[in-house]
Amino acid sequence: KDELSNSDGLAKTLKTNSTFVRKLVSQLVSSNLIVSFRGKNGGIKLARPMDQITLKDIYLASIGEKPLIACHSKPVIKACPVSCCIQAVLEDVVEGIELTTQTYLAQTTLCDLMKRVK
Helix, strand or coil: CCCCECHHHHHHHHCCCHHHHHHHHHHHHHCCCEEEECCCCCEEEECCCHHHCEHHHHHHHHHCCCCCCCCCCCCCCCCCHHHHHHHHHHHHHHHHHHHHHHHHHHCCEHHHHHHCCC
């Protein structure tokens, strides 16, 4: 809708902490997915139509530079061949998962999801 929402109202609806919502809102504002209006009657709303915002846009705005899955950072045991190469092996797997995830999310818009809400 074109009406404004606020973080406290969203937090109550989502049954979560308003600080968490404000952090996410900040990330979405920085990514130009929503706009924020300050003041007594302020709030937030989508920056563009729902059919122009993909789940990939939201995903990238909310995760920043972190991948969906992180590789471990354990010290290498030089006597173990698996330990010596597991980081490179897992990085390839994680890269494939990340690419597949982003490709899938790019195919779905907020509008697509809203069509499923009854």
